[in-house]
Structure formats: C-alpha cells, structure tokens
Amino acid sequence: MNPSAAATPVRPWILSPVLWAGALLALLGTAQAAPIVVGQVAPLSGLKASDGRGYSAGMQMYFNHVNKAGGINGNTLVLARKDDTGRADQTLAATQQLLAEQRPLLLAGYMGASNLAALQKSGLLAKEKIALVGYRSSTFQPDSPLLYNVRAGLRDEIGKIAEHLATVGITKLGLLYEEGPDAATLVASAEEAVKKNGGSLMAKGSYEMDTLRMENANKLLQAAKPQAIILITSGAAASAFIEKYRLEGGTARLFASSDVDLEQLAKRLAEEHMQGISIAQVTPNPYRASSKLSKEFREVQAKSGDPEVPVSYAMMEGYIAAKVIAEAARRAGARPTRESLAAALDSIDSLDLGGYTVGYRPGQRGGSRFVELSIVSATGRIRQ
Secondary structure (H helix, E strand, C coil): CCHHHHHCCCCCCCCCHHHHHHHHHHHHHHHCCCEEEEEEEECCCCCCHHHHHHHHHHHHHHHHHHHHCCCECCEEEEEEEEECCCCHHHHHHHHHHHHHHHCCCEEEEEECHHHHHHHHHHCHHHHHCCCEEEEECCCCCCCECCEECCECCHHHHHHHHHHHHHHCCCCEEEEEEECCCCHHHHHHHHHHHHHHCCCEEEEEEEECCCCCCCHHHHHHHHHHCCCEEEEECCHHHHHHHHHHHHHCCCCCEEEECCCCCHHHHHHHCCHHHHCCCEEEECCCCCCCCCCHHHHHHHHHHHHHCCCCCCCCHHHHHHHHHHHHHHHHHHHHCCCCCHHHHHHHHHCCCCEECCCCEECCECCECCECCCCEEEEECCCCCECC
C-alpha cells in the first residue's frame, strides 16, 4: 500500500463553494415554513358583523392552534381578511383585491345570498382556479365544482323544522324570507317540506333584499295568524321582525334558520321577546361539551380565542371550516397549490371531526347533514 495514499483522508462530502451554497439554500428552503394563505371576504362591520367576526375568529383560533404545533407539513396557515360590510357590490371587488395582494391558495368564510351570487356570476373562482370552503347564506346555492360548504343545506334545515312542528300538531304555518333571485326556489322548497309533513303555508311574507323593512311582512303575518312562523333570514332581519311582530301582539311560535345568530338576537331583543324562539343549528353546541368536537372547541378557544369576540355558533362553524382546510392542506402535501387543494377537498369522503362528519361527492358540496333544533330562553341562552 502506498503510504502517502493511506495518509490521505477520504473526504466524500467536500463540495465546491458553488455547490455548497446551493445545498445550504435547499436545506433552508425545506426547513423554512411556508404560509398557506386563506382569504376571507365577509361582513366584519355593519349589520351582519357579529356573524362575520365570529366565523373569522373560529378559523383564526384553529389556525393559531395548528401553527403552534408546527403547522401542516411544515407550512403555516395564515388568514387574510377583507371587510365587505355585508354589501354584495363590495364582495367581488374586495375578493379581486385580496387575490391580487395576498395571493391566497383558498377562500373561506363568505356570507350572504346576494354576495355569493355576485361571486358565482363573475366566474372568478373558475378563472383563478381557487376553491371556497365554508359559507353562510339564507337561500340556496347551486352546486359548483369549487364551492365547498361544511354544514347542512337549507333544505335540510327547513325539513327538520317542518318535521318537528308536525310531531307537536302545528300545521298552519307562515314563512318570512328575503326577496331575491332564488326566493321562488326557497318558497317552493318550504312548501314542499311543510306539505310532506301534513302542514300548509297559509301566509308568506317577504322583505327587500339587504334591508330591514318589515312593515309589509309583519302586517301580512299578523293578519293570517299562523300557529308558527319559519324565518329564513339573517340574524339582523330576524331581530327586526321579531321585535316588531311581538310588540304588535303577534303570538305565533317562531322557528329560525341557522343564519340567525343567538348573540345578535340577545343584544337587540327584550327578554319577553326572546322566550320560546327556536333556531335550527347546523353545528354542535359551542356553549357546552356535548360532543368530542365541542369539547375540543372549548379547550382551543380558551387558549387561542379572541377575547373580544364572544363564543357563537358562527364561531363554531368557522372552526369546523378551518379543520376541513387543515385536512385538505395535509392531503395536498408539502407544496400545496390551488389545484392540489381543490383535489384534496374532493378526496374528503367521510371526515370525522369528533362526532361531526364532513364529506364531498360529485354534485354534493354541502359537506354535512347535521341539523338539530335549539330553544332559546328569555335570557338569551340555549335551553337544549
């Protein structure tokens, strides 16, 4: 053996300065967490602010929880928000601005029938190849390849209310709804659900879109004297109607869709007007640990929640949307794109979030069928 060769150390990891710099940058790139930006355009001020802020706070607190634990595949979840004040004419412009400035990989937490209609009509989701996960609307939304919800649909809610009323012998019903392009579909669906359960809609009152003008609807429903009224409205509209209806002597039982926020009712209505209102809920109860998901929600809220935003069903819904987004990000891998996140959402068939299951199929983007009825006490709390 050549002594000089034996004395020469073998250095397999010696690289040229250029190669070493490239390897170092590659290592840093894999170690550094990249943001997965989720964009939300919602009413963070105005009449519907309590819903928008609650939903946003629910998403943010789960993102905080995930990020503290190391993120998803090394990536952090970031929520970028813009306020449309609930106005449909601002939703599209704010979304375009958000897409240009923040370049989100997903959208989430949109609200309002006319707001969603404007977004759908624009074709922006398809153009940008971006999915929207989670929304609230007091009317029906057509199935769209890029529109994913995390809750039961309005038909499920109306059906649950009509079924319950039939079991207690209440068959003469009224309906309050917002005028708009899908109003005829909503009324037809309500009539079908009520008729299926042996009842009839004896009066149908409506109010102008994006207003709280309840004079005509109140007059019509007062005169008809139904046993119960189904309110398919926003929380602000429901509060305006209930206040006027009760003050003028209306005695029908009131059953509201899930878009009616309990916190908003409690702020506006007197105790005597709160008594006996029922609300269809499409998520587990956020106020008590009634399920594994509720227990987790309460624990995370205590650690990561915004103390300025009260706990609400809207917050729970935002939390659920964030969990679905996190699962899509996990399935999309270390370098997610808009396209891979949409494909990941399509792959979610039956995701158990803790007693609450979300899943998607072709032509079925509702996400869940969960609906339960809650009864509100005079002090503005859920009795059951």
